[in-house]
Amino acid sequence: MRLNHFIAGLLMFGMGLFLAFYYSPLVVEFIKGAIQPVAIVFGLLALLSVVFDRTPFKKTNIVIAVVFLLVGGYGLFAGGDEYIATKDFCVGLFPIAMIVFGLLSVLHGIRKSQA
Numbered sequence: 001m002r003l004n005h006f007i008a009g010l011l012m013f014g015m016g017l018f019l020a021f022y023y024s025p026l027v028v029e030f031i032k033g034a035i036q037p038v039a040i041v042f043g044l045l046a047l048l049s050v051v052f053d054r055t056p057f058k059k060t061n062i063v064i065a066v067v068f069l070l071v072g073g074y075g076l077f078a079g080g081d082e083y084i085a086t087k088d089f090c091v092g093l094f095p096i097a098m099i100v101f102g103l104l105s106v107l108h109g110i111r112k113s114q115a
Contacts, residue, residue, distance in 0.1 A: 005109030012102030019095035026092035033089025036075030036082060043068030 020027050046065035050058050075082035 002109045002112045005105050005112070009102045009105030009107075009109060012098050012105060014102075016095045016098030016100075016102055020099065023092060023095060026088045027095060029085060030089040030092030030096075033082075033085035033087065033092070036072045036086045037089070038072075039068045039075070040072035043072060 043065045046061045046068060049055070050061045050065060053061075055061075076086055077083070
């Protein structure tokens with residue numbers, strides 16, 4: 001049994017639950033803040049398909065890339081609610097990620113102990 005995985009997983013899971021409770025308003029609002037980073041990622045993917053793909057949809061992809069990059073950039077750099085929500089997204093994501101990775105570590109330790 002991989003005792004290190006089991007202990008670290010339980011520790012991460014517990015810390016993640018505590019931080020999710022402690023920062024619950026931020027964890028609840030992280031969905032609002034996720035719009036800007038997701039829009040930038042979609043815009044960059046559309047831009048990459050314009051540059052590297054040989055399809056007849058280059059004009060459509062460039063329009064999609066420009067729109068998504070403008071929406072994401074406006075949300076990140078305009079200030080106000082969008083910027084605060086994006087900052088809250090980054091702070092609120094860490095407890096959830098710690099819970100998920102803690103559970104994965106525990107499950108991996110249990111699976112390796114059975115083998």
